[in-house]
Amino acid sequence: MEEIKNKYSILGKRIPRVDAPLKVQGQAKYAADYEMAGMLWGKIKRAPYAHAIIKSIDTSKAEMLPGVKGIVTGKDFGGFKWGWQGYTRDETPLAVDRVKYMYEGVAAVAAIDKDIAEEACDLIDVEYEELPAVFDPFEAMKEGAPLLHPERKTNILVEYHWDFGNVDKAFDESYLVMEETFQTPKSAKGYLEPPSVLAWWEHDTLHYVGAKGSPYMIWRILGRAFDLPLSKVRVISPIIGCDFGGTKNDGHALDFSACLLAKKTGRPVKIVYSQWEELTTCLRRHSMAVRCKMGMTRDGYLTGLYTNCVADGGAYARMSVVSMYLANGFNTVPYKLENFRTDTWCVYTNNPIAAAMRGHGRYHTQYAMDGVMDMMAKKLGIDPLELRIKNSIPNPKPGETYYTVNQVRIGSCGVKECLEKSGELFGWDGYKKENKVDGPIARGAGVSASGFLSGARLTGHNSCSAVVRINEDGAVNVLTGATDVGMGSDTAMCMIAAEVLGLDMSDMEIKRVDTAYTYPDPGSYGSRVTIYAGEATMHAAEEAKQQILSAAAKEMDVAPDELDIKNRRIFMKSDETRFMPWLQAVRLACYQGNGNVIVGKGVSRRGVKPAVQAFEKGIGDTGTNYGFAAQINEVEVDLETGVARCTERSSMGDDCGFPLNPTIVETQGIGGSYHQGIACGLYEEFIMENGNTLNPNFVDYKRPRVYEAPFPKFHHAITQDPFGPYGVKECSEATTSTGAPAVISAIYDATGVMIKNMPATPEKIWRALKEKKAQENK
Amino acid sequence: MKDFNYSAPKTVKEAISLLGSLQGEVKVLCGGQSMLVLMKQGMLAPEHIVDIKGISELDYIRFSEEKGLTIGALATHGAVEKSPIVKEKYPVLAEMEDNLAVVQTRTWGTIGGNVCHGDPAADPPAVFIALSSKYKLMGKKERIVNAEDFYKDLLEVDLEHGELLVEVQVPPMPANSGVAQEKLMVQKGDMGIVGAAAFVTVNPSTGICEDARIVLTNVASIPFRAKGSEKVLIGKKIDEKLLEEAGQIASEEVDPPADTHGSEEYRRDMARVFLKRATAKALQRAQQKN
């Protein structure tokens, strides 16, 4: 491991993040920080029904309000519909004749200030006819349920039925078979930066500055929405304050409304969602019921798995087609499994729209599988950590690959190491013998392990390109179509370019996407940025380097391959005393080349070919490679009140192939995904009543802070994946998936009750304990 | 948010005369920690706002052996939390503040604002009632009311038009007494799903409970005085069985709300648990003083 660490001068080192100084000094400019002369403020008028026909909209009173400059309604978009793929185009920017979820946008106002825009919204009269609504996906699947999209004749948005091996036979031959249903909550993305946009039209070109983690998605969508050639849509990325999937991936009412209002008024229009709008109307994680049946041998070896998943997709399709694939696509990792079958549905309901979120899809089935696994381990009398270790997919030898039963190709797998090291860091051996009850407080520990794809290859457009530009003064610009939404990829790209060019981080500068100049890129999702943009940046830097070496070689009268660059010197590999200073080589290359600048271009094509049978049959290698993780948590449960909380004792092992920057990997693991992971286990849940969100604020909707969940101890499993640049793969989607199951199984260990409808809020635990007591007294 | 007229008097006198002269809906604003939430949600849209945060003469915490503790309306939660005299003489208030909200809210929110907001989930009113405190109000004339009588209904308190709360008066702790506060938090700093403040005095020679004042939060529309529970405790030696009985009574007597944090049924049981926990701790403290 030391060997790998010392292989590079910059990669693998704890380099400070390039965006940190700007962010901590408050200088980073986010979308909501942008203003322009003559700018108007926009506001969305929202419907107070979860399902209703819009009979009429009267904007006349609002138009008379002094300060109002323009109003648009759903009809003004000329019937434009959009969606993730052609066949899922079911959504209009603002509702046209029907609202399908509570507070869906029906009109938008631009005014000289925010308060006037808000007042104008109140003055818009909308006449509705309320329709019967459906909020439960099981109800929505039934014949005769109110239809969300009548033209589709069913509320089933997507369904998959996959079958590998022979599950029935496996169950028949198993020593133990168990079946349980687990329910995940609806949860928020929880970024602090609100969705924001500033749009204006200049020289017939639509200009858009917005908080989007996938700026090229909105670029294409806006092109279609306003019938513009892509050359006349300019999306400019500011710094993004988190994404996690959903509203910041694609569009929402504010994006389209700002553009159309700007067109109508001839002035720049800015819209910033309030936290209330974000939490009531923006895209949230699916809730999913997962019925999970599992078979094991007497020794605890997995024999077969069946999952039956029903997810609430909300009112529109969005990415649900993908989410439902991801829910089951990796059930065959991180454990060896030959027999697997699933029946899976996602259903339209009159709830707010569901969409992708970190640990996308995977986290639901992970919870159910870990839950059943622990209940079986208890029945079999096998230690839950030992059970996981013995079922782990082994790390393939160099040059070899492991194929799962559904043809997922694994070139490296450190899950066993992650489990073993988590156990060591936690002090698992011996934990059993500790006394864990003190008054009303009982302690317990739980473990989970997971795997997640990096570099999603689910549909086309997944190539990624980069430009490395060396200016005449030797300073370097790195440009990719990728977007750092806070995960640190800008730093990773600069590190890669600096490593290849033999330069320092201080020579590097990275700017964000401007669709007029950068290469198109699908965006930040599917854990794709570091491996694709990283590979592209590596190639771009290599191409730029070649130009420098060629120019220097000519002058030094040697062959380019005899030279290399280190510490701002172009030197002869065989005789380091013969060198040319960096700046001299740059000047030569600039002036000898095709202009006053050196441009290196690079591309990663690993994501170009999608796995075509993935959705329909579940077959195929939909990632470029796969990250793995394990986590162990201790919780304390107050047996009288049901309050469960994490203690100081926890550990995590992560296999991201090779940590390009260990500090960033750790902050993604223990700082970011850790809290997001346990959050759904213990705290986070939108409480819904007839489509209405009852806790749309961060006082009533609980999220853990560092007090609630002290950082775990961390281990890097370095497996050097053959398919990622420098051996890297994803980090933090696998660790987002392990958090909730680890705390839920810790509660199981502490109390003997398995919470099957997380989060394990105090009242749920209190009820479960009461029931258990009643059972025991029978 | 709707527009409003804003003024910021610098003295109590100025504030009182201003409040008396303004027509239409007038609201006093202090730290705004509770009020701005209501205004942003459109639940409150006053015509006039009188911001008293600048009246520095009301920002104090004083103690004397005869009168006990007096807390000016403008003293912040943070000031109470850190006050050496509070820590020494009324540690329960410092403990309460440690679990009250987050540091930002404690730094800007005031005791006056908290007790005048009339939130039955708030911690300070319960502790003040348990400690037999009084509130000093100033309007056309001065009034002193028992903290307990100040609460009328949900977010409704005994403040007349143009009146300000200027001071909270906490009497000295009697001999052989103990006080404690506990609340049910999912996370540190939460408003209690249910909370309890308990005050007891114990006869050092007989060990008999001579007085008990127990107040539960978030189980009724105002701070809830658990009189039925107090009754079974007073005049007896408190043990686990008696505590359980007192807790049971409380769980039957309360009239708790149901919301996203807990059902009525759960809150009833938590009234039992927290009454027991706070009382047991107060008892232990009363006994330790002997």
Ligand SMILES: Cc1cc2nc3c(=O)[nH]c(=O)nc-3n(C[C@H](O)[C@H](O)[C@H](O)COP(=O)(O)OP(=O)(O)OC[C@H]3O[C@@H](n4cnc5c(N)ncnc54)[C@H](O)[C@@H]3O)c2cc1C
């Ligand atoms: C995130 C958060 C968490 C919280 N957690 C807790 C908690 O755990 N426990 C708890 O007890 N509280 C909690 N609170 C409430 C907090 O303590 C109060 O919001 C704060 O103390 C109110 O003081 P303020 O000065 O900001 O009052 P303001 O918001 O300015 O005023 C509140 C009300 O009191 C009136 N008012 C204020 N001062 C006077 C006065 N001198 N005379 C007459 N009327 C007056 C106002 O008109 C208004 O009606 C929390 C608040 C927040 C925002």
